[in-house]
Amino acid sequence: MRVVADEEDMLPSTPGKVKIERSGAMSRQLHRCFASTGTMFLWALFLVAMTATYLSFHSFVDTSSRYFAASWGGLHWERQIRASASPRRPPGSAEGAGLSVLVTGAAGFVGTHCSLALRKRGDGVVGIDNFNKYYDPSLKKARRALLASHGVFVVEGDINDGRLLTKLFDVVPFTHVLHLAAQAGVRYAMENPASYVHSNIAGLVSLLEACKDADPQPAVVWASSSSVYGLNDAVPFSEAHRTDRPASLYAATKKAGEEITHTYNHIYGLSVTGLRFFTVYGPWGRPDMAYFSFTRNILQGKPITVYRGKDHVDLARDFTYIDDIVRGCLASLDTAGRSTGTGGRKRGPAPYRIFNLGNTAPVTVPTLVSILERYLRVKAKKNVVEMPGNGDVPFTHANISLAREQLEYKPTTSLEMGLKKFVRWYLSYYGYNRGTHTFNNL
Numbered sequence: 001m002r003v004v005a006d007e008e009d010m011l012p013s014t015p016g017k018v019k020i021e022r023s024g025a026m027s028r029q030l031h032r033c034f035a036s037t038g039t040m041f042l043w044a045l046f047l048v049a050m051t052a053t054y055l056s057f058h059s060f061v062d063t064s065s066r067y068f069a070a071s072w073g074g075l076h077w078e079r080q081i082r083a084s085a086s087p088r089r090p091p092g093s094a095e096g097a098g099l100s101v102l103v104t105g106a107a108g109f110v111g112t113h114c115s116l117a118l119r120k121r122g123d124g125v126v127g128i129d130n131f132n133k134y135y136d137p138s139l140k141k142a143r144r145a146l147l148a149s150h151g152v153f154v155v156e157g158d159i160n161d162g163r164l165l166t167k168l169f170d171v172v173p174f175t176h177v178l179h180l181a182a183q184a185g186v187r188y189a190m191e192n193p194a195s196y197v198h199s200n201i202a203g204l205v206s207l208l209e210a211c212k213d214a215d216p217q218p219a220v221v222w223a224s225s226s227s228v229y230g231l232n233d234a235v236p237f238s239e240a241h242r243t244d245r246p247a248s249l250y251a252a253t254k255k256a257g258e259e260i261t262h263t264y265n266h267i268y269g270l271s272v273t274g275l276r277f278f279t280v281y282g283p284w285g286r287p288d289m290a291y292f293s294f295t296r297n298i299l300q301g302k303p304i305t306v307y308r309g310k311d312h313v314d315l316a317r318d319f320t321y322i323d324d325i326v327r328g329c330l331a332s333l334d335t336a337g338r339s340t341g342t343g344g345r346k347r348g349p350a351p352y353r354i355f356n357l358g359n360t361a362p363v364t365v366p367t368l369v370s371i372l373e374r375y376l377r378v379k380a381k382k383n384v385v386e387m388p389g390n391g392d393v394p395f396t397h398a399n400i401s402l403a404r405e406q407l408e409y410k411p412t413t414s415l416e417m418g419l420k421k422f423v424r425w426y427l428s429y430y431g432y433n434r435g436t437h438t439f440n441n442l
């Protein structure tokens with residue numbers, strides 16, 4: 001039976017809200033009293049919940065900003081970024097107005113060489129690098145000083161720091177991103193797998209998120225790896241060959257990177273070019289790589305470990321000199337079609353490309369050692385061991401016809417010549433006095 005209710009009951013019920021039927025003044029009074037107590041309790045609960053949420057969010061923000069210690073920002077910092085990002089090509093120059101490139105991993109081996117080459121031809125370049133301790137950070141700091149002497153500013157920061165990336169894109173409308181930051185190294189993945197997920201998966205997604213939200217969206221050129229060919233034994237390796245059998249976690253993260261970048265191309269219209277580097281070497285190189293660590297140990301009279309494949313077959317790599325790789329990277333930037341999205345929405349199809357950048361002349365590891373022995377005029381103390389099951393592959397060999405056709409990529413440096421340039425740099429950087437030891441026609 002429906003009793004005429006007081007004015008409160010006359011309010012239209014809100015859809016989805018339960019309307020309480022009432023009867024009798026006393027019960028209404030009692031109900032009102034309970035209702036107001038219940039309301040107060042609910043309000044108190046709400047306030048407690050809000051406070052808890054705020055405190056936990058605040059501590060999260062505080063933690064994450066502590067994690068990515070914000071050593072960036074401010075007017076002076078922004079001025080440095082803008083100056084470094086500004087192209088300096090003479091107006092009306094044949095190559096056009098000039099690019100404005102964000103280079104991730106700019107204090108790394110390939111990053112430093114590419115940043116210098118871009119700056120020297122008049123492009124704007126800003127670097128970002130987390131200066132991690134995977135290998136001697138002093139080498140990375142020396143590379144940063146070299147870059148600074150050429151007007152390239154490198155931000156110390158992590159590509160997982162989304163706030164920093166967003167800020168960079170707010171300050172500079174980058175035309176391109178050259179993404180070289182990664183946890184490199186095939187064998188180290190068995191010691192520190194998390195670092196590969198942090199940099200090569202999470203870091204890549206964080207960077208791609210910033211790129212797809214940027215307006216204008218940059219075109220992305222990034223470093224994949226010859227290691228994605230894994231157990232493929234069809235040689236020379238072509239981009240059309242299978243890459244679904246990686247032999248190391250490192251290779252798997254690079255393969256995943258190719259799939260992830262494809263997703264951002266498909267959904268958001270990011271222009272993407274993946275470059276499969278083949279064992280890059282040269283001055284300012286990585287101390288964790290064989291050519292570098294062999295040179296150091298040979299000069300210090302320490303033994304080197306030479307891996308050998310099954311049935312005592314020598315391992316071989318398509319060693320590629322850094323200057324050839326740099327030309328391939330800059331050609332990729334220059335030919336990268338535009339991204340089509342704005343503010344995270346795709347406006348049309350965008351280019352998705354993958355190229356091998358190798359030397360097409362594999363050389364065995366023992367041959368590498370003998371070239372170094374000849375230049376250093378020191379006999380290596382070799383421990384020859386079976387290749388451990390550490391993710392290494394017996395050989396690499398690049399088919400570069402696609403890069404030759406679309407990038408006009410033409411490697412010109414033999415391992416003999418490249419190692420001579422590397423050894424010259426090594427002796428000078430580490431201060432070997434030429435007087436004490438005549439090095440072979442260096």
Ligand SMILES: O=C(O)[C@H]1O[C@H](OP(=O)(O)OP(=O)(O)OC[C@H]2O[C@@H](n3ccc(=O)[nH]c3=O)[C@H](O)[C@@H]2O)[C@H](O)[C@@H](O)[C@@H]1O
Pocket residue numbers: 184185186224225226227276277278279280288289290291305306307308315316317365392396
């Ligand atoms: O091509 C690539 O994409 C990869 O090239 C190199 O990987 P890797 O070819 O293993 O280069 P090194 O570590 O310099 O090894 C070169 C050769 O020397 C052998 N090696 C390495 C180290 C050692 O102590 N002894 C030894 O015989 C390796 O098995 C390999 O056959 C880089 O380290 C990777 O970051 C890059 O992605």
